[in-house]
Amino acid sequence: MSFSDLDRAARGPLRTLSKDNAWQVGRHLVMVGRLLDTDPELAYEHAQAAVRRGGRVDVVREAAGLAAYRTGRYAEALRELRTVRRLNGSSEHLAVMADCERGLGRPERAIALAQSPEADQLDAETRVELAIVVSGARLDLQEPEAAVAVLAGPALQRLSGPIAVRVAVARAAALEAAGREQDAQQELARFSAAEIAAVEGADDEDDDVVVFDVEDEESADDEDLDDVRVEGEDLDDVEVDDVDRGEAAEADVDGAADVEAPGADTEDGREER
Numbered sequence: 001m002s003f004s005d006l007d008r009a010a011r012g013p014l015r016t017l018s019k020d021n022a023w024q025v026g027r028h029l030v031m032v033g034r035l036l037d038t039d040p041e042l043a044y045e046h047a048q049a050a051v052r053r054g055g056r057v058d059v060v061r062e063a064a065g066l067a068a069y070r071t072g073r074y075a076e077a078l079r080e081l082r083t084v085r086r087l088n089g090s091s092e093h094l095a096v097m098a099d100c101e102r103g104l105g106r107p108e109r110a111i112a113l114a115q116s117p118e119a120d121q122l123d124a125e126t127r128v129e130l131a132i133v134v135s136g137a138r139l140d141l142q143e144p145e146a147a148v149a150v151l152a153g154p155a156l157q158r159l160s161g162p163i164a165v166r167v168a169v170a171r172a173a174a175l176e177a178a179g180r181e182q183d184a185q186q187e188l189a190r191f192s193a194a195e196i197a198a199v200e201g202a203d204d205e206d207d208d209v210v211v212f213d214v215e216d217e218e219s220a221d222d223e224d225l226d227d228v229r230v231e232g233e234d235l236d237d238v239e240v241d242d243v244d245r246g247e248a249a250e251a252d253v254d255g256a257a258d259v260e261a262p263g264a265d266t267e268d269g270r271e272e273r
Helices: 008-016 019-035 040-054 058-070 074-088 094-103 107-114 117-121 124-140 144-150 162-177 181-188 193-207 218-222 241-245
Strands: none
Touching: 008 019, 008 058, 019 040, 019 058, 040 058, 058 074, 058 094, 074 094, 094 107, 094 124, 107 117, 107 124, 124 144, 124 162, 144 162, 162 181, 162 193
């Protein structure tokens, strides 16, 4: 694992950091990407290490927000993704933010986000993701017919691939909640059992997430970007050179992933950008 494994689009923002610091931050970000699906808690630790070193960089806060989301730290994820929006003006993670509101038991806020002007600026796939979240929020509010309506329309019916399966599963859940079981079965009949199981398996994993923070973080929009809060131990000196040898996956993450490095100046991260 090396800095060059980081996506080129993510390397650019790191140029505001010193060479050695950018190198270490970039390698933590690589590990976040690699571990997010398989070991989200360890991915979270790497994200926190990156925040400690480069908390003013949007891609760093983005990684922290997504890792917090995947580990059930929904209020923290909201704070981080709001910070990203302030730093780069992008609302690309609006669907994740709305789902965080659901996770915090605030479906009304999830719906409000979907009705915000920023939602009109999203690309087609993210709008679909947001519609799935809103449908779930309507179910949270005991409004099954409204949940069905959110996922209606010819545009959604023309989708293909995994996103089409996700829409069908969400719509079937809404139809079943509305007492329309036959319609729900027909909705799923377009896809194989394996396709549906893959989507439902991912949803089951999300259901098992423990929510760590449930307090209202709305005031986080006004926080000073100089103040970077990191849960757990001080990760300033966490380095990741030994990740190449697989040691990071076995690191003790009871507060921090303690992975030592022999040095960060063996390659010039800037030259690879």
